[in-house]
Amino acid sequence: MSQTQSGSQTLAGPPAIVLDKVNKWYGAMHVLRDVSLTVAEKERVVVCGPSGSGKSTMIRCINRLETHQEGKIVVDGTELTDDLRALDTIRRDVGMVFQSFNLFPHLTILENCTLAPIWVRKMPKAEAEELAMSYLERVKIPEQAKKYPGQLSGGQQQRVAIARALCMKPKIMLFDEPTSALDPEMIKEVLDTMIGLADTGMTMVCVTHEMGFARQVAHRVVFMDRGEIVESGPPNELFESPRTDRLKLFLSQILRGH
Amino acid sequence: MSDITAEHVPTEAREQQKVAAPGPWAWARANLFGSWWSTAVTLALGYVILRILFAALEWGVVNAIWTVPYGPTGIANTAVCQNAKGVGACWAVLADKYRLILFGRYPYEEQWRPAIVVLLFIGLYIVSGIRRFWRKELALIWIGTLTAVGALMWGGFAGMPLVTEDYWGGLPITLILATFGLAFSFPLAVLVALGRRSTQMPAVKMLCVVYVELIRGVPLISVLFMASVMFPLFMPPGLNIDKLLRAQIAIILFAAAYLAEVVRGGLQALPKGQAEAADALGLSYWKKTGFIILPQALRLVIPPLVNTFIGFFKDTSLVLIIGLFDLLTMGKVALSDPPWQSFSTEVYIGLAVIYIAFCFAMSKYSRSLERDLNRSRAR
Numbered sequence A: 001m002s003q004t005q006s007g008s009q010t011l012a013g014p015p016a017i018v019l020d021k022v023n024k025w026y027g028a029m030h031v032l033r034d035v036s037l038t039v040a041e042k043e044r045v046v047v048c049g050p051s052g053s054g055k056s057t058m059i060r061c062i063n064r065l066e067t068h069q070e071g072k073i074v075v076d077g078t079e080l081t082d083d084l085r086a087l088d089t090i091r092r093d094v095g096m097v098f099q100s101f102n103l104f105p106h107l108t109i110l111e112n113c114t115l116a117p118i119w120v121r122k123m124p125k126a127e128a129e130e131l132a133m134s135y136l137e138r139v140k141i142p143e144q145a146k147k148y149p150g151q152l153s154g155g156q157q158q159r160v161a162i163a164r165a166l167c168m169k170p171k172i173m174l175f176d177e178p179t180s181a182l183d184p185e186m187i188k189e190v191l192d193t194m195i196g197l198a199d200t201g202m203t204m205v206c207v208t209h210e211m212g213f214a215r216q217v218a219h220r221v222v223f224m225d226r227g228e229i230v231e232s233g234p235p236n237e238l239f240e241s242p243r244t245d246r247l248k249l250f251l252s253q254i255l256r257g258h
Numbered sequence B: 001m002s003d004i005t006a007e008h009v010p011t012e013a014r015e016q017q018k019v020a021a022p023g024p025w026a027w028a029r030a031n032l033f034g035s036w037w038s039t040a041v042t043l044a045l046g047y048v049i050l051r052i053l054f055a056a057l058e059w060g061v062v063n064a065i066w067t068v069p070y071g072p073t074g075i076a077n078t079a080v081c082q083n084a085k086g087v088g089a090c091w092a093v094l095a096d097k098y099r100l101i102l103f104g105r106y107p108y109e110e111q112w113r114p115a116i117v118v119l120l121f122i123g124l125y126i127v128s129g130i131r132r133f134w135r136k137e138l139a140l141i142w143i144g145t146l147t148a149v150g151a152l153m154w155g156g157f158a159g160m161p162l163v164t165e166d167y168w169g170g171l172p173i174t175l176i177l178a179t180f181g182l183a184f185s186f187p188l189a190v191l192v193a194l195g196r197r198s199t200q201m202p203a204v205k206m207l208c209v210v211y212v213e214l215i216r217g218v219p220l221i222s223v224l225f226m227a228s229v230m231f232p233l234f235m236p237p238g239l240n241i242d243k244l245l246r247a248q249i250a251i252i253l254f255a256a257a258y259l260a261e262v263v264r265g266g267l268q269a270l271p272k273g274q275a276e277a278a279d280a281l282g283l284s285y286w287k288k289t290g291f292i293i294l295p296q297a298l299r300l301v302i303p304p305l306v307n308t309f310i311g312f313f314k315d316t317s318l319v320l321i322i323g324l325f326d327l328l329t330m331g332k333v334a335l336s337d338p339p340w341q342s343f344s345t346e347v348y349i350g351l352a353v354i355y356i357a358f359c360f361a362m363s364k365y366s367r368s369l370e371r372d373l374n375r376s377r378a379r
Helices: A055-062 A084-093 A109-119 A125-138 A154-166 A184-199 A211-217 A235-240 A245-257 B002-008 B011-019 B024-031 B036-062 B079-084 B092-103 B112-129 B136-154 B171-196 B202-216 B220-234 B243-269 B272-280 B285-300 B302-322 B327-335 B344-375
Strands: A015-026 A029-040 A044-048 A070-075 A094-097 A172-176 A203-207 A220-225 A228-233
Touching: A015 A055, A015 A203, A029 A055, A029 A203, A029 A228, A044 A055, A044 A211, A055 A070, A055 A172, A055 A203, A084 A094, A094 A154, A094 B272, A109 A125, A109 A154, A109 B285, A125 A154, A154 A184, A184 A203, A184 A211, A203 A211, A211 A235, A220 A235, A220 A245, A228 A235, A228 A245, B092 B112, B092 B171, B092 B327, B092 B344, B112 B136, B112 B171, B136 B171, B171 B202, B171 B243, B171 B302, B171 B327, B202 B243, B220 B243, B220 B302, B243 B285, B243 B302, B272 B285, B285 B302, B302 B327, B302 B344, B327 B344
Parallel strands: A044 A203, A044 A220, A094 A172, A172 A203
Antiparallel strands: A015 A029, A015 A070, A220 A228
């Protein structure tokens, strides 16, 4: 359907995201152990692993919804520290899509999409609305613009959430289990939207269990377990010939589930 | 009506109700005379209610005395009322004293000023209640109205003689304390609630916790006493902050602590994902709070907010203990006039009507507001 192939070679552009020996603890629990990962520009990385493996925590560290205690995270050339100005720049350039959509229920779909461009990017209202409508068209729901999130189905809400993030014209998109809260019949419409986005050359990091999507879109799959990156490589290689027992076990569980 | 009854009627009855032809008779048969037991209760309660109703009508209307003759010295001759005591109400006391009760000891011929003030307040409430006017200009309207209120009450310009606060009293005092009180305590409460949830600034959080717990730990009366008796002791001689202002500040601080806890409840009820989504979009703290968090959190707490508002509207009557003459106190003062001393029931009924009018309007409005706001986000 697209130029998107199960890329077997890692892109070697300039790095968009660098995680260097990142460690994080929740109290006594060590949730990220020496996580090192480099994502190149225009690269698409799928992160998978059993629940509690730290994959969501890792992706949430990239735009500092969670703070790391040790190690270094550099996003788009800016290091994540307590410096709020640097954080503002990064959040402006990194879009995020959540498992539970997190649309703002008291605002219309259009207002959801224009809020940040108007108040963060200081875009004129008319321009922001035009931009929002163009993205809503791209996720195929321009006719819902005047409705409220509660009036839309889960799949539609998640597509709005993608459009909302895109309205900020981010350089990097993070997806935190975008289809896990959806009914099966709605998963496809969201994945199709994400595949369309991949075709535009967006840098993407996606936590998901959708192996078909990983095969089709990802340049690289990263497998995490118990807070560390266990294996990583092109999807075909990783899925066909897993080297570690942990990944073998995980794949067998995933496949049984499907 | 049907959704009120639906809660109390067992399911079978509710289904019967649907089948039965609609109308008052069908409704009565289903709800009032559904069974032998129900019929007995209906008849017994109906008898009691009618008896009370007729007695009240007889006392309050049929046998009531509306005017009394006045003696040559202008002193009311209340002999008619005294004779009717226990048989009919003496509304003449309200006819005689209503201006004293409403406007206190404000100079008699200048009482059109507090009257306009009361109308200004009511106008302000009505304008603020209309959602079409919820814009930035509304803040200007508030500032303008509150300034006009002060100017009219004090006077001292444009041919209006100066009337100091010592002569203020009655309904304007109650409305001033309640309106200024809520207008200032609400923003303060929002800040305190946000401060109490702050993770970045532990010192601010500590301060907010101490403030709320301290204020909540003492009765309003003691805060008022503190403001009126103890506070001046600590002031340098010569500096005298007006008593009304001190009471006003005490009420603001007191109300803010309670409102802050209500607002905090709303903040806590909001899913964490909302703040995260706002963060991820790059919204700053104040934009996140103003556009995403507060609109949703405050909507959730409209009922307890209005509950607190109503409570504080009535609590303003406690200022009587520090010698301010609010509406309730003026009722007491009116009753100290010898001819009218024994007609407290009538005066208190009159006062109750005024309090009920304001409080009922508030609760009625809050219900309609809740309904309107929830309609826009129907699931």
